[in-house]
Amino acid sequence: xxxxxxxxxxxxxxxxxxxxxxxxxxxxxxxxxxxxxxxxxxxxxxxxxxxxxxxxxxxxxxxxxxxxxxxxxxxxxxxxxxxxxxxxxxxxxxxxxxxxxxxxxxxxxxxxxxxxxxxxxxxxxxxxxxxxxxxxxxxxxxxxxxxxxxxxxxxxxxxxxxxxxxxxxxxxxxxxxxxxxxxxxxxxxxxxxxxxxxxxxxxxxxxxxxxxxxxxxxxxxxxxxxxxxxxxxxxxxxxxxxxxxxxxxxxxxxxxxxxxxxxxxxxxxxxxxxxxxxxxxxxxxxxxxxxxxxxxxxxxxxxxxxxxxxxxxxxxxxxxxxxxxxxxxxxxxxxxxxxxxxxxxxxxxxxxxxxxxxxxxxxxxxxxxxxxxxxxxxxxxxxxxxxxxxxxxxxxxxxxxxxxxxxxxxxx
Amino acid sequence: xxxxxxxxxxxxxxxxxxxxxxxxxxxxxxxxxxxxxxxxxxxxxxxxxxxxxxxxxxxxxxxxxxxxxxxxxxxxxxxxxxxxxxxxxxxxxxxxxxxxxxxxxxxxxxxxxxxxxxxxxxxxxxxxxxxxxxxxxxxxxxxxxxxxxxxxxxxxxxxxxxxxxxxxxxxxxxxxxxxxxxxxxxxxxxxxxxxxxxxxxxxxxxxxxxxxxxxxxxxxxxxxxxxxxxxxxxxxxxxxxxxxxxxxxxxxxxxxxxxxxxxxxxxxxxxxxxxxxxxxxxxxxxxxxxxxxxxxxxxxxxxxxxxxxxxxxxxxxxxxxxxxxxxxxxxxxxxxxxxxxxxxxxxxxxxxxxxxxxxxxxxxxxxxxxx
Numbered sequence: 042x043x044x045x046x047x048x049x050x051x052x053x054x055x056x057x058x059x060x061x062x063x064x065x066x067x068x069x070x071x072x073x074x075x076x077x078x079x080x081x082x083x084x085x086x087x088x089x090x091x092x093x094x095x096x097x098x099x100x101x102x103x104x105x106x107x108x109x110x111x112x113x114x115x116x117x118x119x120x121x122x123x124x125x126x127x128x129x130x131x132x133x134x135x136x137x138x139x140x141x142x143x144x145x146x147x148x149x150x151x152x153x154x155x156x157x158x159x160x161x162x163x164x165x166x167x168x169x170x171x172x173x174x175x176x177x178x179x180x181x182x183x184x185x186x187x188x189x190x191x192x193x194x195x196x197x198x199x200x201x202x203x204x205x206x207x208x209x210x211x212x213x214x215x216x217x218x219x220x221x222x223x224x225x226x227x228x229x230x231x232x233x234x235x236x237x238x239x240x241x242x243x244x245x246x247x248x249x250x251x252x253x254x255x256x257x258x259x260x261x262x263x264x265x266x267x268x269x270x271x272x273x274x275x276x277x278x279x280x281x282x283x284x285x286x287x288x289x290x291x292x293x294x295x296x297x298x299x300x301x302x303x304x305x306x307x308x309x310x311x312x313x314x315x316x317x318x319x320x321x322x323x324x325x326x327x328x329x330x331x332x333x334x335x336x337x338x339x340x341x342x343x344x345x346x347x348x349x350x351x352x353x354x355x356x357x358x359x360x361x362x363x364x365x366x367x368x369x370x371x372x373x374x375x376x377x378x379x380x381x382x383x384x385x386x387x388x389x390x391x392x393x394x395x396x397x398x399x400x401x402x403x404x405x406x407x408x409x410x411x412x413x414x415x416x417x418x419x420x421x422x423x424x425x426x427x428x429x430x431x432x433x434x435x436x437x438x439x440x441x442x443x444x445x446x447x448x449x450x451x452x453x
Numbered sequence: 454x455x456x457x458x459x460x461x462x463x464x465x466x467x468x469x470x471x472x473x474x475x476x477x478x479x480x481x482x483x484x485x486x487x488x489x490x491x492x493x494x495x496x497x498x499x500x501x502x503x504x505x506x507x508x509x510x511x512x513x514x515x516x517x518x519x520x521x522x523x524x525x526x527x528x529x530x531x532x533x534x535x536x537x538x539x540x541x542x543x544x545x546x547x548x549x550x551x552x553x554x555x556x557x558x559x560x561x562x563x564x565x566x567x568x569x570x571x572x573x574x575x576x577x578x579x580x581x582x583x584x585x586x587x588x589x590x591x592x593x594x595x596x597x598x599x600x601x602x603x604x605x606x607x608x609x610x611x612x613x614x615x616x617x618x619x620x621x622x623x624x625x626x627x628x629x630x631x632x633x634x635x636x637x638x639x640x641x642x643x644x645x646x647x648x649x650x651x652x653x654x655x656x657x658x659x660x661x662x663x664x665x666x667x668x669x670x671x672x673x674x675x676x677x678x679x680x681x682x683x684x685x686x687x688x689x690x691x692x693x694x695x696x697x698x699x700x701x702x703x704x705x706x707x708x709x710x711x712x713x714x715x716x717x718x719x720x721x722x723x724x725x726x727x728x729x730x731x732x733x734x735x736x737x738x739x740x741x742x743x744x745x746x747x748x749x750x751x752x753x754x755x756x757x758x759x760x761x762x763x764x765x766x767x768x769x770x771x772x773x774x775x776x777x778x779x780x781x782x783x784x785x786x787x788x789x790x791x792x793x794x795x796x797x798x799x800x801x802x803x804x805x806x807x808x809x810x811x812x813x814x815x816x817x818x819x820x821x822x823x824x
Contacts, residue, residue, distance in 0.1 A: 150610040151787055202788035213612050213787045229614035230571065231543055264542035267574070292543055294516055300542040363519070427789040431782070 092120045096390060100325035101382070107307055109314035109343070112332040116324040120392050122168060126323050127383045130160040131402055133184040134380060135409045136193060137353075140183065140200060140214075143413065144357045149200045153214045155353040156184040158321075161379035162287055162347045163188040165326025166255060170334060173250060177225040177238040178257035180215035181287075181351075185257075189222040193412035203419035210422040211430075223252075232258060232265030235284065239271040239342075242282035253281040253337045255330070261292020263306050272342060276313050279341035283333045284310070286346045287320065293355040294364040307346035314340075320349030321377040350377065487669040492662045495637035495670045496525045496602075499644040500563065502674045504533050507561055510598075510648070512538045514548060514565025522567060523604060523663050549575035549601060553583050553653075556596035561648055569605035569657060570614040576622070583653040584628030597651035602644070604660035605633075606698050606748055607794060612787040618749035618780070620696075623655050624726045624758065630654045631726040632679060633697040637668040642677030643723060650679060659698035666701075682729035684736065688718035691742040694733055694759060696722045699746050699795065706800035725755055733759065734766045741772035744803060746795050751779035776803045 097115050104111035137157040143149045156163070159181070166176070167188040178185050183196055191207060199206025200214055207217050208227070216227040225241060228234040238256025245252045262268065263286055275282045286306040290297050297304045307315030314336070318329040329345055336343050350373045354361025361370070387393055393401075490498070504510050512529055518540045520527035530538040541548045545566055552562040566572045572579075579601065587595035607616045623631045632647050632654055634640035640658065647654040685700070686707060695703050700721055707717040718736050722728055737743050743763055745756035760775040778795045786793050 151612045152615065210788055211786065215612070215614070229612075230573075261543040264544050264547075265574075266544060266546055294519065295540060295543075299540065421788060424789065424792055427781070427786055427792050428783060431784070 092392075094120045096120060096123065098123075098324045098386065100319065100328060101322045102319045102325070104325070104329065105307070105317040107305075107310070107315040107317075107344075108312075109316065109336065111316060112328050114328075116328045118324060118327075120390065123383065123387055123390065124392055126164055126168070127380065127387055127398065128401060128405070129188070130164050130323070130380045130383060132193075132405050132408070133157075133160045133163065133187055135402075135405050136183065136187065136196060139409050139413060140197075141353070141357065143197070143200065148417070149214065149357075150202070151213050151215075152180070153200070153357040154181045154355065155357070156181050156351065158352040158373070158379075159287060159289060159347075159349045160184055161323040161382075162285075162320050162326050162349055165323040166285075166330045168323070168327045169330035170255070171252070172222045173252040174334065175223040175225055175238070175241045175245065175252065175254040176257065177228070177234045177241065177254065179228055179231065179234055179259060179262065181259075182217045182227045183214070186217040186219060186224060186227075189219050189224040191217065191219055191222075191224075193409060194415055197413050197416035198419050201416055201419075202421060203416060204422040204426070205416070205419045209426065211426065232262040232267055234258065235262070235265075235268050236271040236274075238284075239275045239280055239282045242275065242280040242337075242342075243278065246279075246281055251338060253283055253334050255283045255285050257285040257287055259292060260286060260288045260290060260297045260304070260306060261295065261300065263288075263309060264292075264300060272310055272313055272344075275342035276310075281337040282342045283330075283337050284342065284344045286344065287349055288346050289349050289351045291351075291355070291364065294359065296364065305346075307344050310342070310344045313342050313344055315344035315346065317346045317348065320347030321373075321379045321382065323379055323383060485671050485673055487671050489667055490637050490670045491664050491667050492634075492637045492640055492658065493523050493525045493664070495641040495668075496644055496658060497527055497529075498670070498672070499641040499648075500526060500529055501532070503561070503563065503645060503648045504529060504537060506674065507649075509559065510537070510561035510563065511555065512563045512565070513541050513552070514602075515543055515567045516540060517565050521565065523660065525602075525658075525663075526565065545571055545573075545575040546578055549578040550582065552599050552601070553578060553586070553596045556598035556653070557586065557594050559598065561598040562600070563648060564599065564601045566601060566603040568615055568660075569603040569619050570617045572601075572603055572619060575601075579623070579629065579653075579655065580626050584626045586628075586653075588628060595651070596653050599653040600644075600648045600650075600656055601654070602656045602658060604663070605657040606659045606661055607785070607790060608661050609790065610787075611785070611790075613785050616785045616790070618657075618747065620657055620725055620747075621749055621753060621755045624755050626726075628653070629726065630679060630724060631657070632724050633657045633659070634723065635659070635697055635700045635721050636662070636666050638670045639677060639721075639723065641670055642675050643679070645674065646676040646679050649676065654679075657697065661698045662701075677723070680724045680727050680729055682723060682732040683721045684718060684732065685721050686717065686719035688716040688740065690716045690740055691744060692718045692720060692733065692736040692740045693744045693746065693800075694720045694722060694756075695746045696725065697748075699748055702795070702797050703746055703800060706797040709797065709801050722759075728759070730762055730766070733763060737763050737767045738770045741770055742776075743771070744776040744778060744800065746778045746800055748780050748795060750782045751777055752782050754779050778803050 096118050098118050100114045100116060103114055134157050137155045140153060141155060144153045163184040176185060195207040199208055199212060199217060202210045202213060204210045207219060212227060215229045218224060218226040235256045235258055238254050242254040245254060288306055292300050307317045316329055319325045333343050333345055352370055384398060500512060512526060516522055517526040517538060518530045548564055552564040555562040583596050583599055605618050620631055623629060630652050632643050634643045644656060647656050693703050703719060707719055710717050718740055720733060720736060745759050747754055747756055756777040756779055763775060778800045780795060781793050
């Protein structure tokens with residue numbers, strides 16, 4: 042299998058670069074891929090290929106289906122998508138690690154729930170849908186926000202409670218929103234976002250938008266009553282809602298088998314079809330979400346169970362090792378890490394060398410550090426912001442200063 | 454800044470205890486052993502005693518098996534077994550409903566709701582099932598053995614969903630009792646009373662004080678009676694009423710006011726429903742002024758009920774309007790928490806407390822104090 046090289050997409054015109062690429066193509070013919078090209082590729086920095094050569098990738102595991110036919114294991118992708126998966130996931134990973142350090146430095150206060158290990162779900166989902174499709178999730182929302190088009194600066198500013206944060210500094214880690222990308226956030230109360238998601242799906246169906254809603258929740262939330270209420274309503278009215286259970290096997294500190302009689306969350310819908318997906322494989326997630334979207338638009342709700350894992354504890358207050366062994370965590374990191382999987386795919390398809398990927402990671406690190414530095418300079422919100430948006434402007438609340446009788450203002 | 458100072462002082466001063474003197478139990482003689490404990494340890498001790506003395510009592514909730522997120526249930530599962538101390542799945546409505554059923558069969562169910570902010574899915578069960586069970590069955594059935602424990606209140610950085618004070622919602626429900634302790638010694642006694650009380654009780658624990666408050670707690674089994682308020686500081690110029698963690702803040706305000714020559718009487722309500730009207734009434738008839746303080750938003754907070762009742766009973770004895778220094782009418786904020794909280798300076802600056810004399814002229818116009 043020889044990849045096509047689209048000469049037009051090379052970003053520089055230098056002869057030496059073209060000849061270097063030519064040599065690389067030749068070297069591929071002899072299947073001794075990078076040995077000749079390595080010294081040359083080390084000599085110049087190549088930006089991410091904008092090559093849209095189609096590639097087909099097999100998912101790691103077949104899908105398990107409930108009341109429906111599972112989609113095929115062969116996923117259509119492209120070289121560009123593969124590289125962008127790597128880049129975005131590495132960015133997400135770096136962002137979460139940086140948030141960890143910021144929390145320990147007490148720059149982020151409150152609660153901080155980190156998503157590292159689960160990046161494949163966010164990225165795979167984004168690849169399968171458009172910005173008109175809505176996503177609503179619980180409090181582990183930093184990476185999903187980034188996937189929806191949020192910027193690092195907005196993320197860190199919101200985490201540190203500054204006014205340029207995506208929720209103007211008033212939400213914090215658990216409450217990221219992005220209206221123009223149909224990202225409905227960021228919810229603290231476990232399970233409460235699922236009926237909301239079904240409501241959004243109703244609105245989408247009503248306005249004939251040909252869009253769907255992904256209502257995400259965890260294995261802990263799967264035992265909430267309101268989930269089943271929402272599921273019943275969605276099935277009854279054929280709403281284009283897709284319930285995505287991000288099963289990282291621990292509801293805070295409780296293992297799934299201790300909380301659920303049936304840990305097959307994809308079957309919990311009973312009369313609603315379900316699909317179990319390897320959540321650490323970004324392409325499996327993409328395929329499943331694509332399949333789910335087509336299904337939901339035609340037939341109503343479907344449940345996706347993403348078998349995934351989080352490396353950090355439930356939140357920054359949880360070491361994450363009192364209810365599971367360190368061996369388990371490192372075992373998953375070695376066997377199933379989503380970024381490693383993509384990296385292996387990138388290397389095996391010769392889209393970049395090890396060194397280039399390392400350089401990319403360095404770039405990402407710098408990008409994250411720059412965003413943090415910029416966010417640190419951002420001011421805190423004005424004290425008057427305490428009172429804004431309780432109600433719509435004009436129907437204000439009264440509030441008082443330190444001396445209740447002296448300072449009295451009708452605030453926005 | 455000042456509010457931070459106020460919070461810092463919580464660690465040192467526990468209301469009702471003079472510096473350096475031994476706290477003795479209200480019911481025991483001086484030879485009973487006491488131990489220095491913080492709030493979660495005191496509650497833990499109470500739970501151990503409750504389970505020990507009644508073989509038909511159970512403790513359950515989310516994550517209680519390993520000790521709970523605040524360690525209030527440490528050692529219970531190991532000592533009493535997984536049949537009596539067990540984890541539930543994440544479903545508050547289910548947990549409380551289950552507890553009501555268990556209590557209806559004559560057992561003592563001690564339910565833990567992980568944070569008071571999460572109690573709302575269970576609100577229907579508490580209001581419609583637990584509170585009315587005895588009433589609607591003509592006393593055939595009751596769920597008096599039910600006690601619901603939940604950590605409530607601000608913790609410094611909790612944000613919207615880890616800092617709420619929902620006591621006002623529950624005080625509006627005849628049929629249940631609402632109890633809030635202020636310190637470790639009180640917590641142990643009140644929790645044992647709540648568990649043994651033949652009515653369903655909602656017991657809110659101030660989470661800020663779990664580690665911060667340390668007090669000498671008697672090791673034996675003792676109960677502090679419900680629906681009896683306590684005057685923890687005698688005074689003659691103004692009555693201050695509060696509960697839970699807010700009392701440490703109010704004690705600071707009292708100390709500040711004393712420097713200005715104002716003598717404050719501080720009352721811990723302990724039980725909010727049914728509350729001890731007589732004690733507060735007697736105090737206000739003596740002093741002529743009342744200030745109520747709580748963390749929950751001011752509109753519709755429990756301070757309004759106290760204010761209205763005292764007004765009815767003591768109108769002619771009041772020398773100033775009843776003052777309420779409470780949280781603001783906003784959702785509990787994240788970064789703005791220091792502005793939201795009813796700090797000691799807000800209390801000190803309220804016109805009731807800041808005027809040095811009983812002259813009504815001063816009271817109407819007041820004067821502001823610099824923070």
